[in-house]
Amino acid sequence: MSAGETVHLTLDEVRALAKAGLAKTGLSPDHVDAVAETMVSGERDGCASHGIYRLLVAASSVKSGVVVPDAVPELSEPSPALVRVDGKGGFAQLPFRLGAPLLAEKARKFGIAAMGLNNVVHFAALWPEVEELTRQGLVALAVTPSHAWVAPAGGTKPVFGTNPIAFGWPRSSGEPFIFDFATSAVARGEIELHRRAGKPVPDDWGYNADGHATTVAEEVLSGAMRTFGGHKGSALAAMVELLGGPLIGDMTSLQSIEADGGRGGSPIGGEFIIAIDPAGFVGDLLAEYMKHAEVMFETITGQGARLPSQRRYEARKKSLVQGVEIPAALMRDIEKLLEES
Amino acid sequence: MSAGETVHLTLDEVRALAKAGLAKTGLSPDHVDAVAETMVSGERDGCASHGIYRLLVAASSVKSGVVVPDAVPELSEPSPALVRVDGKGGFAQLPFRLGAPLLAEKARKFGIAAMGLNNVVHFAALWPEVEELTRQGLVALAVTPSHAWVAPAGGTKPVFGTNPIAFGWPRSSGEPFIFDFATSAVARGEIELHRRAGKPVPDDWGYNADGHATTVAEEVLSGAMRTFGGHKGSALAAMVELLGGPLIGDMTSLQSIEADGGRGGSPIGGEFIIAIDPAGFVGDLLAEYMKHAEVMFETITGQGARLPSQRRYEARKKSLVQGVEIPAALMRDIEKLLEES
Structure with missing residues (x-):
């Protein structure tokens, strides 16, 4: 999905789209609800690779028989x-x-x-x-x-x-x-993107099937990635x-x-x-010890460093108000999925 | 401790030395036993920095009042x-x-x-x-x-x-x-060794107090290390x-x-x-699932890669039979500690 034309959606529209698409794959209603919600979360937090795009991945998993669409989970x-x-x-x-x-x-x-x-x-x-x-x-x-x-x-x-x-x-x-x-070392999707773009990868991402470092994305995918x-x-x-x-x-x-x-x-x-x-060890002193954790967080952000999810939360704040933009090409693929009989 | 003259000790001799030295510091007998045992483990496994050398560190901690030598721990x-x-x-x-x-x-x-x-x-x-x-x-x-x-x-x-x-x-x-x-990124002791040897450190180990990357070990120690x-x-x-x-x-x-x-x-x-x-989830199937873990370990070692503690275990195997060599200079420092009144 390269940059370019986009389609604007509210998060409710993302949810409706995810649910419609997942239902279309034959997934049972409770699975539809649960899976759609994680796609909304991904899209909301600016993680496009874990957003509505995953609808296509889910559909393909159901179609290929990798996933049981109406599995009834059992608790013990x-x-x-x-x-x-x-x-x-x-x-x-x-x-x-x-x-x-x-x-x-x-x-x-x-x-x-x-x-x-x-x-x-x-x-x-x-x-x-x-x-x-x-x-x-x-x-x-x-x-x-x-x-x-x-x-x-x-x-x-x-x-x-x-x-x-x-x-x-x-x-x-x-x-x-x-x-x-x-x-x-990197996400598999990152190597996949390089492969599609025909771009070389850094030589410390992985090995080819012969065990040699390689800059060919495809060779890393069929060889081995590094930790x-x-x-x-x-x-x-x-x-x-x-x-x-x-x-x-x-x-x-x-x-x-x-x-x-x-x-x-x-x-x-x-x-x-x-x-x-978190109250298990400290009981009534929870609020006090939580403050010490906050001091640590503030010492990190106070020097201009980010906390791990800060970027996601910033995207979330924005998308809850403004909705999200998804690539037009992705929207067309999703519409195609919805039209399939 | 540079290479050079060494003294040979059996592990029992290491234990006796650790106990005598710790007792000398004024540590109570049950603390002496527990602390000595980790020094023996370190020396036995070829981790010199966590071996008998720590006797000097422990003695200094007691002397400076950092540690309570006769603390009675309380369980709840x-x-x-x-x-x-x-x-x-x-x-x-x-x-x-x-x-x-x-x-x-x-x-x-x-x-x-x-x-x-x-x-x-x-x-x-x-x-x-x-x-x-x-x-x-x-x-x-x-x-x-x-x-x-x-x-x-x-x-x-x-x-x-x-x-x-x-x-x-x-x-x-x-x-x-x-x-x-x-x-x-590295052990603090590693930077300390560079400082003592007057050697520069790689510029990705840490920062000086002004927040700039530095190759001066002392500046990293008084500035900040990296993760x-x-x-x-x-x-x-x-x-x-x-x-x-x-x-x-x-x-x-x-x-x-x-x-x-x-x-x-x-x-x-x-x-x-x-x-x-490990039997909590799998119960009677424990032996079967443990075998799957073994297959993973074998796939690691089978391609010539090491498991994390392999080097320690090899040192252990050797030292249990042959004992260990400790630097003569360290032995002199320990003897000095034992002679102190």
Whole structure:
């Protein structure tokens, strides 16, 4: 989607469009609601790649049989402070919605709790889920493996997914502190954009299939990407695999890409989320300790540095009032989808 | 400590030396035991900077009044799945020993549990604690703030500590998967070594007090270090501050360096540890899912890449049989300490 002609939409129009498009794919109504909401969040926060554009990705996932469109997720409690939701092969959003209230309840009751989403199709960012938990006053950490596309530090063959880590901290005034980043050096979509544009990539983004550094985007996509931050990023990527895979009884990224069998579908597998009650340790002193966190945030922003989600919140503030602009070409693709019989 | 003359010691001799030296500082016997053991672990695993050398650091911390030598840590249970140990200003090792059995018990009972150590003096690595929990079959994650020495991405003034993150995963055969790294670009000790040697540092290690990149080690030490991995490492450093500080009712790195008041002591504050029962989600299928984790490890090592702690384990294997070599100059300093009246 290059710059150029755009179409103006209010966020309600984005929501209506997302719902109509998702319904058209054959997704059951509760999945439509849950998935549409994350597309609205992405578009609202200026994350075009996680916005209404994902409608096309979702439609293709349903059409190719990668996702079960009418999956009915199933909730269980394998241990007192653990929640498990089997997504039965459907999109991840509805299982999260189903399990989040119980996760929050357990975090408040025990001080800390965790949730595993199993057998779900991921195609959204983790920050909307982490933000939802901070809105309920909880501290949250979420990770998910994906497809084996990323080489470990010291190697050149894929083992890890892009393996994002997201964290959220509630703030009494203003928006929560939230980060959500891939442990790969760059997003896979970034390499994809270079491929489409026929542009070379920097030679430290990845390796070709022979294990040599390459500047050809296509070779990185079929070879291996690198982790961010050298051996430290690689160690974190392994942690994400373990927590979001074997720990919760789900697939590693190696297993996920094998299960995909070359269909090129969105990663299927698990997601692991920890929720902590910030009053659990400090009780009545919560407000005082929250102030110390605020001093830290102010020391960051006071020197002109940004907090991780600051850009998103600025976009949000604007789009809630003014709506959003989406590329005309994307709008035409969506209209085509809506007209399909 | 430059290379050169060395003294050979068995690990039992290292232990005896550490205990004698620590006792000499006036540390109470249970603190002596706990602290000595982490020095033995460091020396055994080839981490000289966390080995017997730390005896001099510990002695100086006691002498300068930074640490309470006979602190009696106090255990409490602020929430069903949370353990809190108030270290009363003593070293962190004894509070960890006191709380770890209850943390492990709660992790097995609830599926997940967490521990906050408060008011403790840190001068060791986190991996011995994480490894201890993996030996009990648990998955563990530990973080601790330190002194405000590190600038956030996009800024040049100190906010964060070197803020390590350690993670451990138990393995039925062989040594656990463990990583433990600072979220700063390099260890502070590394810059210190450059300063002593009068060598310039790379210009991406930190900033001088005016906020400019510098190659003068001393200026970085009195200015600000950088985080690893750009804005991602910076986000993680903030997470460590929040979890190991306000969440558990303890100090941020900004507060810790202020409390130090220029004494140059080891960081005082909190440590946050999560323990998870790997059978919590998967129950009887544990062995099967552990195998999937092993496949991932083998795909890493099978392509010639190292697992994070591989070097330590190789050193351990050797030193358990052959003992260790310590610099003769260090041995003389330790003997001097032992002779002091």
